[in-house]
Amino acid sequence: MGAGKRLPEVIIKDQIESTNHLAKRLLQEGFDGEAIIIAKAQTRGQGRFGRNWHSPEGGLYMSIILRGSELPANYALYGFALANAALKVIEEITDLSVHIKWPNDLLVSGRKLGGILSELVTENGNRFHVILGIGINVNTRIEEFPLELQSISTSLLHETAKQVDMDAIAAGIFNNLTDFLDKDPSLETVVSIYKRNCITLGSSVIVEDGNRKIQGKAIDVLDTGTLLLEDMNGVKMLVSVGDIIHLEEDV
Numbered sequence: 001m002g003a004g005k006r007l008p009e010v011i012i013k014d015q016i017e018s019t020n021h022l023a024k025r026l027l028q029e030g031f032d033g034e035a036i037i038i039a040k041a042q043t044r045g046q047g048r049f050g051r052n053w054h055s056p057e058g059g060l061y062m063s064i065i066l067r068g069s070e071l072p073a074n075y076a077l078y079g080f081a082l083a084n085a086a087l088k089v090i091e092e093i094t095d096l097s098v099h100i101k102w103p104n105d106l107l108v109s110g111r112k113l114g115g116i117l118s119e120l121v122t123e124n125g126n127r128f129h130v131i132l133g134i135g136i137n138v139n140t141r142i143e144e145f146p147l148e149l150q151s152i153s154t155s156l157l158h159e160t161a162k163q164v165d166m167d168a169i170a171a172g173i174f175n176n177l178t179d180f181l182d183k184d185p186s187l188e189t190v191v192s193i194y195k196r197n198c199i200t201l202g203s204s205v206i207v208e209d210g211n212r213k214i215q216g217k218a219i220d221v222l223d224t225g226t227l228l229l230e231d232m233n234g235v236k237m238l239v240s241v242g243d244i245i246h247l248e249e250d251v
């Protein structure tokens with residue numbers, strides 16, 4: 001999965017629509033390097049499944065452009081590598097215990113601290129670049145979140161009652177991720193670290209997959225990034241995309 005040595009361009013904005021949108025635009029306009037884009041606030045932060053990502057000042061909003069060549073066979077695993085890097089850095093800096101909810105939510109005390117949106121951009125259909133967007137509620141005041149998010153979200157400020165150094169988190173995540181990718185890790189390595197961090201494994205969950213709702217136990221994450229579920233009747237099924245809810249008993 002390695003993409004060579006990186007000397008990224010660092011782009012810092014006070015407020016933009018979305019760091020992932022800017023990353024896409026740069027690539028469409030022919031930008032040919034690697035970049036880290038950070039915004040202090042976003043007006044149209046994008047979450048998974050086209051959802052809005054609430055992005056007030058105080059949060060970290062960062063997109064990393066990784067240049068590739070041919071279609072990465074398991075590009076979902078870049079998201080896993082980023083989640084692993086973010087968890088490690090946040091735990092080192094704050095002493096909090098962070099978990100990953102499949103596929104890429106960062107949780108503290110069962111509440112959402114951050115999320116990852118990875119996108120694949122093609123150049124003329126033959127070269128592919130990965131945009132890895134990460135949003136972390138760092139010094140965000142949860143009381144200022146929309147009411148419906150307040151009970152399910154958290155921030156580092158909320159958990160530690162201290163302002164946390166956002167630059168240290170951003171730099172730590174980028175360095176940790178790129179050092180890891182530069183070693184050209186095997187998929188097995190990425191997934192085995194991920195599995196140690198993933199609280200979904202072994203949990204009872206409900207998967208919302210389009211119109212279907214499936215309840216079962218998450219029994220494995222395959223090397224493709226796919227979740228393996230076993231339902232109440234012992235029937236196993238694969239879930240490659242979807243939203244999951246952890247049932248209360250396990251959280």
Ligand code: BTN
Nearest residue numbers: 018020046047048115116133135
């Ligand atoms: C999720 O739905 O959990 C993913 C959220 C990803 C949000 C980040 S913030 C930085 C980057 N820019 C965006 O517009 N989205 C991602």
